[in-house]
Amino acid sequence: MSKIALVTGASAGFGAAISRRLMAEGYTVVGAARRLDRLQALRAELGSGFHPLVMDVTDAASVEQGCAQVTSDFDGIDLLVNNAGLALGVAPAQDASMADWDRMIATNVLGLTRLVHTILPGMVRRNQGHIVNIGSVAGSHPYPGGNVYGATKAYVRQLSLNLRADLWGTQVRVTNIEPGLCGGTEFSVVRLGDPERAAAVYQGTDPLTADDVADAVAWVATRPARVNINTIELMPVSQAFAGLRIHRRT
Ligand SMILES: NC(=O)c1ccc[n+]([C@@H]2O[C@H](COP(=O)([O-])OP(=O)(O)OC[C@H]3O[C@@H](n4cnc5c(N)ncnc54)[C@H](OP(=O)(O)O)[C@@H]3O)[C@@H](O)[C@H]2O)c1
Numbered sequence: 001m002s003k004i005a006l007v008t009g010a011s012a013g014f015g016a017a018i019s020r021r022l023m024a025e026g027y028t029v030v031g032a033a034r035r036l037d038r039l040q041a042l043r044a045e046l047g048s049g050f051h052p053l054v055m056d057v058t059d060a061a062s063v064e065q066g067c068a069q070v071t072s073d074f075d076g077i078d079l080l081v082n083n084a085g086l087a088l089g090v091a092p093a094q095d096a097s098m099a100d101w102d103r104m105i106a107t108n109v110l111g112l113t114r115l116v117h118t119i120l121p122g123m124v125r126r127n128q129g130h131i132v133n134i135g136s137v138a139g140s141h142p143y144p145g146g147n148v149y150g151a152t153k154a155y156v157r158q159l160s161l162n163l164r165a166d167l168w169g170t171q172v173r174v175t176n177i178e179p180g181l182c183g184g185t186e187f188s189v190v191r192l193g194d195p196e197r198a199a200a201v202y203q204g205t206d207p208l209t210a211d212d213v214a215d216a217v218a219w220v221a222t223r224p225a226r227v228n229i230n231t232i233e234l235m236p237v238s239q240a241f242a243g244l245r246i247h248r249r250t
Contacts, residue, residue, distance in 0.1 A: 001075075003028070008083050015081070017209075019042060027049075029049065036052060058103075064118065078130065080123075088191060131175070178231065181238070188202075205238045208234065
C-alpha cells in the first residue's frame with residue numbers, strides 16, 4: 001500500500017515540486033489548492049496517483065470538507081505538507097496594508113493551524129504520521145519589510161517545536177523546513193504584484209529552486225521511523241546574514 005500525502009498549495013511552486021517528488025518516492029498525493037485548472041494540469045502530468053482537491057485553507061468549511069473527503073477516500077494521511085502560504089507587500093509596518101496582514105495571518109497562521117487541528121488526531125490515533133510545515137528564514141531572521149510575513153513564519157516555527165513537545169510518546173513526527181531566497185515560483189509575483197519587480201528580486205543570483213525544497217521534504221520524510229528532523233534551514237550560497245543597522249543623527 002502506498003503512503004498518502006496531503007500537500008497544500010500544490011497548484012504552483014514548492015507544492016507542485018513536492019507533489020512530483022513525493023510521487024517519485026512512491027506516495028499517493030492529494031494536492032490541495034484553490035485553482036482547480038492548475039491541479040488538473042498536474043494530474044494530467046503525474047497520472048492517477050495524484051488527486052486534485054479544491055481547498056481554500058482560509059475557509060474553515062472548505063478545510064473540513066476537503067479533509068473529510070481525503071479521510072473517506074483513503075485510510076488515513078501519512079504525511080501532511082503544510083505548504084500553502086504567501087507574503088504580501090514589502091512596505092514598512094507603518095505603511096503596510098491591514099488587508100495584506102489579515103490575509104497572511106489567515107493563510108499562513110490560521111490556515112496551517114486548521115490543517116494541523118483537523119489531521120493530527122487521526123495521526124495520533126494511528127500512532128503514525130508526519131507533519132512537514134513550510135516555514136521560512138523570515139521566521140528567524142528579521143529584515144526590513146518582513147514584519148507580519150516573518151511573524152507568521154516565526155509562529156510556524158514555534159508551533160512545529162511545540163507540537164513535538166505534545167507528541168512525546170507517540171510515533172508522529174513534525175518538521176519545519178525554512179527556505180531562504182527561492183526562484184521559479186509565483187511567490188514574488190504574489191508578494192509584489194508585478195512580474196518585472198518580481199524578476200528583479202532574483203537578478204544576478206543563483207537562488208534555491210522548488211526542487212531543492214522538495215528534496216528537503218523527501219529527505220525528512222524518508223528517514224527511519226525513529227528519526228525526527230526538527231528543523232531544516234536552507235539558503236542559496238548567494239544569500240547570507242546582514243549586520244544590525246545603526247541610525248546616526250545627521
Ligand atoms: N519562494 C520563496 O522564496 C519562499 C521562501 C521561503 C518560504 N516560502 C514559503 O513556501 C510556501 C510556498 O511558496 P511558493 O514559493 O511555492 O509560492 P507560490 O508559487 O506562490 O505557491 C503558493 C501556493 O499556495 C497556494 N495557496 C495560497 N493561498 C491559498 C489558500 N488560501 N488556500 C489554499 N492554497 C493557497 C497557491 O495555490 P492557489 O492560488 O491555487 O490556491 C499556491 O499553490 C509558502 O508558504 C511560502 O511562504 C517561499
